[in-house]
Amino acid sequence: MTTPFLVGLVGARGHTGRELIRLIAGHPELMLAYAVSREFAGRPVADIAPEDKDECVFEALNPEEVAKRRADVVILAAPDGAAGDYVAEIERHAPGRIIVDLSADYRFNDAWAYGLPELNRANIAGKSRIANPGxxxxxxxxxxxxxxxxxxxxxxxxxxxxxxxxxxxxxxxxxxxxxxxxxxxxxxxxxxxxxxxxxxxxxxxxxxxxxxxxxxxxxxxxxxxxxxxxxxxxxxxxxxxxxxxxxxxxxxxxxxxxxxxxxxxxxxxxxxxxxxxxxxxxxxxxxxxLLKGAAVQAIQNVNLALGLDELKGVI
Ligand SMILES: NC(=O)C1=CN([C@@H]2O[C@H](COP(=O)(O)OP(=O)(O)OC[C@H]3O[C@@H](n4cnc5c(N)ncnc54)[C@H](OP(=O)(O)O)[C@@H]3O)[C@@H](O)[C@H]2O)C=CC1
Ligand SMILES: CC(=O)N[C@@H](CCC(=O)OP(=O)(O)O)C(=O)O
Missing domain, CATH: 3.30.360.10 (Dihydrodipicolinate Reductase; domain 2)
Structure with missing residues (x-):
């Protein structure tokens, strides 16, 4: 992997998605590779998050298309119950890719690290499957x-x-x-x-x-x-x-x-x-x-997974 690290974002038009776009835009080593939304497909990401510096346009990618697109990290910010199809396709096409999931779907799964860094950062560093807490x-x-x-x-x-x-x-x-x-x-x-x-x-x-x-x-x-x-x-x-x-x-x-x-x-x-x-x-x-309760914590987890300073792009 070389910098900037490419981030794919699913659920990008949602409340947490918007915060993530802003944080990625302000992060010196992350770049938004694609932003998935079915409802906003075709609209510039900057319409809802003017901070976007990567000139992305919302795309209605299905799970297989997400898995096949180039990215170092995929952040899933879709409602509970939606992550499984994306995870399955990424396991199939790009098993080494880092996934940070904001939903509750993997918080009870022992194969996933639970991403609350202040209480368990040693278990998160270098991991490629991270469940972001509620x-x-x-x-x-x-x-x-x-x-x-x-x-x-x-x-x-x-x-x-x-x-x-x-x-x-x-x-x-x-x-x-x-x-x-x-x-x-x-x-x-x-x-x-x-x-x-x-x-x-x-x-x-x-x-x-x-x-x-x-x-x-x-x-x-x-x-x-x-x-x-x-x-x-x-x-x-x-x-x-x-x-x-x-x-x-x-x-x-x-x-x-x-x-x-x-x-x-x-x-x-x-x-x-x-x-x-x-x-x-x-x-x-x-x-x-939307910040420590979701997007900021997700960026801490992305940083830990990539081996970057945990607070890069956060403070
Ligand atoms: N809001 C909060 O305070 C917090 C939320 N979370 C969790 O983060 C996740 C996102 O929450 P939030 O941003 O509030 O949600 P929103 O309802 O604001 O946004 C949901 C997003 O997911 C997309 N989406 C909806 N259904 C699907 C689907 N089946 N497959 C793929 N994408 C879908 C929507 O875009 P489109 O329909 O256009 O594709 C939209 O971009 C949820 O799992 C939530 O539980 C966690 C902590 C805090
Ligand atoms: C006000 C409100 O409805 N809040 C949500 C919590 C959001 C969240 O963190 O949900 P997940 O655990 O599903 O990711 C709720 O109580 O379900």
């Missing part, structure tokens, strides 16, 4: 992980997302009229990100999502039972130790608000409250669902 799952795992050795029960997490989290296919969860002055809970039990975080943290998590009227941004509030009492100072110190060398994780005493995460490349974690009886910690994390 948006809530990213924030909630980063909020809970430093307390894993101190757990005294099942963490319970409240999450709220902007409606871009629900994609572009019309649904009550992305209908601005229905969401106006409103907040909607959904998937009260068994949300996919509850299963995902439980699997990758290795401990039971309970999680309930909500969607609110802003376009983007995620806030999660994690209630974490503790096995032994801890002071608020020691609680924050555990996070400082875990994330000291992580440029995409910011810590602060006060609980972040949703807007603190919007537009941010990484995650901001705060709150660090301990209940009066000392048995229960509350941690709050904010991120942008």
């Amino acid at each position: 948006c809530y799952a990213t924030a909630l795992q980063l909020a809970v992980a430093p307390l894993l050795p101190k757990l005294g029960g099942v963490p319970s997490v409240f999450g709220v997302s902007g409606y871009s989290g629900a994609g572009t296919k019309p649904s009550p969860k992305n209908d601005p009229e229905r969401l106006k002055d409103n907040l909607m809970s959904y998937a009260l039990t068994g949300h996919n990100h509850e299963r995902e975080a439980t699997r990758h943290l290795g401990t039971k998590i309970r999680f309930t999502p909500h969607v609110h009227p802003a376009f983007r941004g995620i806030l999660v509030t994690a209630h974490i039972p503790l096995a032994e009492k801890i002071s608020e100072g020691d609680l924050m110190a555990l996070f400082e130790e875990k994330y000291r060398d992580e440029p995409l994780i910011a810590l602060r005493n006060a609980a972040p608000e949703l807007k603190d995460g919007t537009g941010r490349k990484g995650v901001i974690i705060g709150g660090f409250a301990v209940s009066a009886d000392g048995g229960h910690a509350v941690i709050v994390a904010a991120e942008d669902n």
Whole structure:
């Protein structure tokens, strides 16, 4: 492989696809080789992402055509359930090609690396099959992980997302009229990100999502039972130790608000409250669902797969 590395993008007209086009355009060693969209086929990519410097035109490529086109990396940013056909054709025609999939389709597959670099970058470096984590799952795992050795029960997490989290296919969860002055809970039990975080943290998590009227941004509030009492100072110190060398994780005493995460490349974690009886910690994390919750994390994973600096093109 020689630089610039060529990136093929499937799902390019979607919310995460647009962010990926912008990030690829700003990355010194990546070049957009093709951008797949059936609905926007024939339109210049610059129509929706003026940052595109590679003068691509959206193309309606099928999975076999994707596999046969020249690229070093394919990023799949299509809805859940769509990745399998692309992966099968790439396995057939170009098995060595790097694939980063943003959907939930391979997050439970042991043959794929799980791409949350701040918690497992050693398992991602040099890999060619990487499952990008879910948006809530990213924030909630980063909020809970430093307390894993101190757990005294099942963490319970409240999450709220902007409606871009629900994609572009019309649904009550992305209908601005229905969401106006409103907040909607959904998937009260068994949300996919509850299963995902439980699997990758290795401990039971309970999680309930909500969607609110802003376009983007995620806030999660994690209630974490503790096995032994801890002071608020020691609680924050555990996070400082875990994330000291992580440029995409910011810590602060006060609980972040949703807007603190919007537009941010990484995650901001705060709150660090301990209940009066000392048995229960509350941690709050904010991120942008389309950035650290999706596209920024995908670029970190592409960099790790290619052996580049993990944050190249990100900060
Ligand atoms: N939005 C978010 O906050 C996050 C999303 N994700 C995941 O990222 C993926 C993309 O999400 P998002 O950008 O929001 O989705 P969107 O609904 O905004 O966009 C979906 C894209 O996929 C294409 N597409 C739709 N169906 C298919 C198909 N069967 N085969 C190939 N392409 C298809 C669409 O283009 P066209 O129909 O024109 O071909 C469009 O470009 C999803 O798996 C989602 O779960 C992960 C983390 C956060
Ligand atoms: C507001 C909203 O609907 N959000 C989406 C999460 C988006 C995402 O990360 O989905 P995947 O795990 O499928 O990739 C949801 O709850 O399904």
